[in-house]
Amino acid sequence: MKDVTFKVMPGEIHALVGENGAGKSTLMKILSGAYSKDAGKIFIDGAEVQIRNTHDSKKLGIGIIYQEFSLVPELSVAENIFLNQLGSTGFWMKWGKVRKEAEELITGIGFSINPSVKAGDLSVAQQQIVEIAKALSENVRVLILDEPSAVLGPQEIQKLFDTLERLKKEDVAIIYISHHLSEVFQIADRITVLKDGTSSESLPVSETDRDSIIRLMLGRSLEAMYPVHDSIIGDEVLKVADLYRADKVKGVSFSVKEGEIVGIAGLVGSGRSETVRAIFAADKLNKGKIFLSGKELQFRSPRKAVSKGIGMVPEDRKQHGVILSLSLKQNISLTDYKGITDHFGFIKAKKENNNIVELIRKLTIKTENVNQEVGKLSGGNQQKVSLAKWLNRDCKVLIIDEPARGVDVGAKVEIYNLINELSHRRVAIIVISSETSELIGICDRILVMHEGQIQGELTKKEFSEENILRLAIGENENGSTIQSVV
Amino acid sequence: MNIKIRLKRFLPFVIKYNTVFIFLIMLVVSAIISDVFFTSANLFNLVRQVTPVGIISMGMLLVILTGGIDLSVGSIVAMTGVLCAIFTQTMPLPLVIIVSLACGLLVGSCSGYLVSIHKMAPFIATLALMSIVRGLGFIFSKGAPILVGESASVLTDFGSGNSLGIPNPALVLVLIFAITSVLLKYNVFGRIIIAIGSNEEAVRLSGINVSAYKFTVYAIAGGLSAVAGIITTARTAVGSPVMGVGMELDVIATVVIGGASLNGGKGSAINTLLGVLILGMIGNIMNLMNIPAYSQQVIKGLIIIFAVLLQRFQRNNN
Secondary structure (H helix, E strand, O other): OOOOOOOOOOOOEEEEEOOOOOOHHHHHHHHHOOOOOOOOOEEEOOEEEOOOOHHHHHHOOEEEEOOOOOOOOOOEHHHHHOHHHHHHHOOOOOHHHHHHHHHHHHHHOOOOOOOOOEHHHOOHHHHHHHHHHHHHHOOOOEEEEEOHHHHOOHHHHHHHHHHHHHHHHOOOEEEEEOOOHHHHHHHOOEEEEEEOOEEOOOEEHHHOOHHHHHHHHHOOOHHHHOOOOOOOOOOEEEEEEEEEEOOOEEEEEEEEEOOOEEEEEEOOOOOHHHHHHHHOOOOOOOEEEEEEOOEEEOOOOHHHHHHOOEEEEOOOHHHHHOOOOOEHHHHHHOOOOHHHEOOOOEEOHHHHHHHHHHHHHHOOOOOOOOOOEHHHOOHHHHHHHHHHHHHOOOOOEEEEEOOOOOOOHHHHHHHHHHHHHHHHOOOEEEEEOOOHHHHHHHOOEEEEEEOOEEEEEEEHHHOOHHHHHHHHOOEOOOOOEOOOOO | OHHHHHHHHHHHHHHHOHHHHHHHHHHHHHHHHOOOOOOHHHHHHHHHHHHHHHHHHHHHHHHHHOOOOOOOHHHHHHHHHHHHHHHHOOOOHHHHHHHHHHHHHHHHHHHHHHHHOOOOOHHHHHHHHHHHHHHHHHHHHOOOOEEOOHHHHHHHHHHHOEEOOEEHHHHHHHHHHHHHHHHHHHEHHHHHHHHHHHOHHHHHOOOOOHHHHHHHHHHHHHHHHHHHHHHHHHHHOEEOOOOOOOHHHHHHHHHHHOOOOOOOOOOOHHHHHHHHHHHHHHHHHHHHOOOOHHHHHHHHHHHHHHHHHHHHHHHHHO
């Protein structure tokens, strides 16, 4: 992030919009005290303030509601709300009072949740309400919400907006981070666009429109980023029927053909990653069938999936995609040791080296040598290593969860080209992404998920951010909202 | 000024090879403190003393590399030692060794099964087996030490004898060290267990059967504990159920002094071997100086803290 300036007034809802990686979360982390700024100033009520840690941030009245919630699942709602104040109530806990105050806070924002229930037993939407109540219990002056609608249904979003309107009247300054423009135009007073770590000027909602905001967000023409994609689509390779996984995936069926790039869109928590993880057998499947080239497969482990020719680049690069403390060589070879070892498992060093050097060249990974620690590479190069693991062996189906998250533009283009090239080599590819523009740019077909089911399928002609978003929030293809069946 | 600069260059080197330096310092200090230290009788004695811990430490290293721990090794030494002594009274020697080894492998496999299939915490699973196996040792021996049978003189001769001027048990240690070292450096097995200790989930998602590898390292640790049990019995001609009490802690200490991380993914065979020698020398030199056993324990603990602090310093420097 570099050079971001904006002001928020008391009683104002200020929207921050921008693509993933535009610097929204970095900005939040600075305000919350999790990161420290390299340069610049933060003012509250006109006075410059220092935020050195999360404690400073709280004392200044900054409340933050993260996309990933920070509730303790094993504690009750009331305990969670008053977690950082529990110590100051004297030796004996006044549980009755704590519960009562928690209840008041929750009803105060228009919801009813039993304060004695464990936070882990709540729905995601309810958890978010608890997060807001928690922030309010600390007398917030500035409330920051990061993609708050991502996990909410339409009615819940409306309730959230009502709550925000009420807080606005109490002179709380609200920063609303989102990339859903329709919401932003509905709720915000002013909009600031973040792009590649810099901010635009803050525009009042009445003086701007969707198109100009989109132009500010993207800053370049979409076409230049994505490869010309003329796929030669062959026979069906992968078919999944009626997949169920916990309460995240509820009856998903689709198929992918040779050389086809199928995108899966959907909001956070819609079951996108859970679906592909179940296909790869990273998670157990409760029900459903998986067919590869027409033959049903009984996967019980990723090992079997891999041996049948399915590969997966996981969503979380640093936790699951690569091993940061090991070398490039050790990472890439993990997926296929058969080709580089003898009968006793001894590694043919020369063969391995040649193999890795070839892949480094092909993916233009910027590294000193094959023994470089992956943790020392940039995010884009780490992502390329995560991909290289699967180029290392012949995959029939490659699942790529967030191919270019948090990666700089140059590496993004290279990754898109690579995916395109793989499809030319007749690999069936499934791409999951939160960036709808990315899916529109590289896919042949897009499936949109909502609450664990496929809400709709878009062919290339039907691709548009709006169509995807509409399906993602649970509207059907005709535009009417489907009552969510839970 | 000049010295300061030189020190600055020298320091990272020391920190990087801290195990080697601690080893060298111990050697020099031992030589200065005691003129008996460098006699062959004492060195033989030292080597014989450290051999059982050394053999098991190679198995423990594998377990620790995967991010696990095995507390049952000391109990396995006792149980297999006792069983080996009992078997010598009725069975031919080759069978005695095979069956004793199999018992060690079986116990290790139990730990491996609990940890890899049932996802039990290694500390808990092996703590339970430590208790069970110690108890079995007492049950098999009826609580008394058991003399090795007359017919097994080959075993006791091997245990107390030398080849090429080196005590036989030490040769076994060298062999096991060499195998471990090669496995870790040049074999897929070593690669993968280090990767598992670094990030198990990433390895699983690369299509590797993590459970099988975890199972195997515990089985190996059990098997090597049995080797140590047999060798101890061979050396003393007695199988005793109180052998190896607290030995698991010595073994873990040697691996840690050797620079391995208890979180897994970091450690080497050569450094572990040096760790074994360092811990052995601490005991040896204090014996030579007639330091009472209780003080020895205190000093040993302090040296372990010092060694690990030095490694922490290394990690921070990175």
